[in-house]
Amino acid sequence: MKDIYEFLKDLKNEKRLKECQLLIVNDDKQAQVASDIVSFLGFTPFVLSDFRANFGDDLLSFSEELQDITRSLNGFYNYKKQNKILISPVRTISYPMPKDKCFDNFEISFADTINVEELKSKLYNWGYYFVDIVTSEAEASIRGDIIDICPLGSEFGYRVSLFDDEVESIRKFDIEDQKSFKEEIETFTISPAFLALDESTYEQINEQVQSVSSDAFIQDIHSLGFWYLNDLGEYLPQNMSSFITQEALEELDEAYVFEEKRLNKDKFLATPQIYKARDYQEIAPANVKEFISFHEGKKINIISSSEAKVKSFDLELTDEKINYIYEPYILNLVGDDEVIISLNKEIKKRRKKKIKLVIDELQMNDFVVHEKHGIGQYKGIEPVTVMGAKRDFVIVMYAGDDKLLIPVENIDTVDRYVADGSSYAVVDKLGKGSFAKLKEKVKDKLFAIANDIIKMAAARELVNGIKINTDKQVLQDFQTHAGFDYTKDQSRSVREIFSDLSGGRVMDRLLSGDVGFGKTEVAMNALLATVLDDKQALFICPTTLLATQHYHGMQKRFDEYGITMAKLDGKTSAKEKTSIKNGLADGSIKLVIGTHSLLSVKTNDLALVVIDEEHKFGVKQKEKLKALRDDVHIFSMSATPIPRTLNLALSKLKGMSSLLTPPSERLGVRTYVKEYNDKLIKEIVLREKRRGGQLFYVHNNIASIDAKKSDLEEIIPNIKIEVIHSKIKPADAEKLLDRFENKEFDILLATSIVESGLHLPNANSIIIDGADRFGIADLHQLRGRVGRSDKEGFCYYVVEDKKKITDDAVKRLVALESNSYLGSGTALAHQDLEIRGGGNIVGEAQSGHIKQIGYGLYLKMLEDALATLSGDTKEENKTVDIKLAISAFISEDYIVEDRVRLELYRRLSKCSDKEAVYVIEEEMEDRFGKPDLPTSQFLELIMIKILGLQKGIKTISSYEMNITFTKSDDTKESIKSPSKDDDDIIATTLRYLRK
DSSP states (O other): OHHHHHHHHHHHHTTOGGGOSEEEESSHHHHHHHHHHHHHTTOEEEEOOOOOOOTTOOGGGGHHHHHHHHHHHHHHHHOOSSOEEEEEETTGGGSOEEOGGGOOOEEEETTOBOOHHHHHHHHHHTTOEEOSSOOSTTEEEEETTEEEEEOTTOSSEEEEEEETTEEEEEEEEOTTTOOBOSSOOSEEEEOOSSOOOOHHHHHHHHHHHHHSOOOOSSOSHHHHGGGGOGGGEEOHHHHSOEEEOHHHHHIIIIIOOOOTTSOOHHHHHTSOBOOOOSSOEEOOOSSHHHHHHTTTTSEEEEEESOHHHHHHTTOOTTOTTEEEEESSOOOOEEOSSEEEEEOOOOOOOOOOOOOOOOOOSSOTTOEEEETTTEEEEEEEEEEEEETTEEEEEEEEEEGGGEEEEEEGGGGGGEEEOOBTTBOOOOOOOTTOSHHHHHHHHHHHHHHHHHHHHHHHHHHHHTSBOOOOOOOOHHHHHHHHTSSSOOOHHHHHHHHHHHHHHHSSBOOEEEEEEOTTSSHHHHHHHHHHHHHHTTOEEEEEOSSHHHHHHHHHHHHHHHGGGTOOEEEESTTSOHHHHHHHHHHHHHTOOOEEEESGGGGGOOOSSEEEEEETTGGGSOHHHHHHHHTTOTTOEEEEEESSOOOHHHHHHHTTTSEEEEEOSOOTTOOOEEEEEEEOOHHHHHHHHHHHHHTTOEEEEEOOOHHHHHHHHHHHHHHSTTOOEEEEOTTSOHHHHHHHHHHHHTTSOSEEEEOGGGGSSOOOTTEEEEEEETGGGSOHHHHHHHHTTSOOSSSOEEEEEEESOTTTSOHHHHHHHHHHHHOOOTTTHHHHHHHHHHTTTHHHHTTSOOHHHHHHHOHHHHHHHHHHHHHHHTTOOOOOOOOOEEEOSSOBSOOTTTOOOHHHHHHHHHHHHTOOSHHHHHHHHHHHHHHHOSOOHHHHHHHHHHHHHHHHHHTTEEEEEEETTEEEEEETTSOEEEEEOSSSSHHHHHHHHHHHHHO
């Protein structure tokens, strides 16, 4: 830091700015420091990402770094002022970087004339992906006279509406919900997503990429193009005046070997200047105010992100001796004539989050559940012509090749079949009536469960809760000194818990959030508040391993508060157990972390029980904990996302909090898709071993797992491997995990049993064998086993033969390879994630019933049962059978992509009022242009359905000009249309329903 600062300050004072165009640093962290210094001194920084790939690597998993490099170089070369400095980690510029001529920008402005084919070709050559729906930067979609583009580096998409070939309007749109902003804009700029290539250069690079030998899953310009820039690339230190830090030099000397295709080391070092600071020292003042008082007479610079932060350090905003700089920089130096102190905390850079993946909710051959006919298999949407009118129908196949045609306006009667992660189901027989009987049985059972839940909640409502004082400065200080900033979700959840604890009612709150998103930190606030109020608290975990992890973590955090705490689990000796139980009984021990051993303890003044991984505990265990004392506060935590329908139902009975944002220090997991070979496996294992880590190897077949162990031992001699799967006794499995955590062996060879609940920070590589046979949610969950510390995790999805796997599997794997951002689980497959532990949330795992009727229908029925028993009776879900002889469907001419049409059919079928239809119609017009005739008529058909439901009509049919309405009591009424034309039939029907 001091070397860079002093060197650049001297250049600035002597006006020799051209003597440093390039700063060579060690890594991303030092690049951020350098960027802060450059900005502080009034220069403009352009920062390249730390690009740590090896020549020939598949670059899909480095797409974020490459996009950052493209964006920064484009900005640098197109910035025309002299005060610019390019900052690069040493590994990045050891490869040729694209030349100035590879970068360009162009604008699209109001009233421009656009040749759509030329625009499409240009975007393609510039590295943009063409997609159905634009959900991330560097993507484009062209749909008739609507063009959606999200330029590289933009948070928003831009929606261009054409009138013929002229730009009629430009508006930004939200790439998460696809809605345009109301304000039109005049112009926007598009920069290259890879490089600004012309067609011939693009083809030349692509041909070379396809001809080389590579293990890249897909060989194209996106995965390998950077390696073959040829005369488009240059080694930057040779052509720019540069400065290299001491740390970057050490990286070269100690850890870095210049391989083939990298710049020769001697040549590399011939250009950069090396500088040692003489006048400045780095500082880390413990007491800022006191430190300033020791340096009177010097220029004092205080950097802070806000005035509030300045006040928190007890500094006077009006002090004229201090120069306040309100910026996010972190810079702490003292020199002969000045002091620079930053009040800002370091926030580790994390890989940016892409918005989301759009994964089809229903795919061909998925099992589905119809609420009346049971489990069938989805076979797509097909147009059917009835009485000369064309309509779309959902096709579901049942036993004996029976086919059910469901009008798309009633697609809401079908749900994807999910049951404890099962991908296979037994289809029902149409018209047999057995499914209706099965539903009645399940309904009776659900009423019993719902009744228990409501009784339990009502009983707790009558008890006065223990009031805990949460309004203490020490609790604020605990959060401030956590060593990281709380996410908004964490801060909100702590407020909600504190409100419960101090409110006088018994708390029963559930906190859900992905693993590593900071649930334990939230719980520690509640534990600390309880113990500091001289009450007792218990923290219960499902396993000894988790109990040990939490105990050590809390010891560190609570050390300064003098809290008497202990750990009680299966490993605790008999003597220690007696001592701890006595301490709880007489009140001398305030906090105990443990397992099921805590179920039978007696306490002196228990106020709070925290249950970790609560979905792992059965109802009897949880009730036993609540029985420890009637007025005890219960705070449960679960890594299982709460199903949306159940969340709504239970939120009336218990508090719900959720963490959806990852902590800033967590990194995404670098993901690769590879074809299996022994050399690859050996390389992955040895690479992880070299950095002192361990690995998971997932082989999801118990019958052949021992043979796989022998194979691995043959490929990598002297490697220690142990096997774990569901047939191993729980006690033995726990011992095995303890040994793994203690680094007694290198590879844990496992079935998919490891996909949740394990926190082993030293295991940071995972190999998933036969990845094409897993669902997208399972693959994402397995990937979540690694990268759980501040070390980068590596995930390898391995397939036997990439030529033999299905197109869907390829799409799934490549999507995961390019989207490894934190918190992407919900986007990847929300429904699959919901299933994990869902049964236990309501008290007992009804896996048999869930399997018979599917998870979605099970939750709907439970919600209905809870609503009925709570006095909030819901009307039975009714449908209107519409048999009008009109052509009404979302046409393929209007929306080409089947999955987008399916999504809109599903959303429209769920509309319960006309306002909801108008909102979707407005969105459709915004995204796809004005609806064509059949699409407009389908929207009117949905309106007919809604009005029919409100009027208690069950069938609407037409023959020639006659329209007949059958009510729920089977009475009929007929009216006549002026003609049998579609528009007259629709207008007449709507007129009748609106009167």
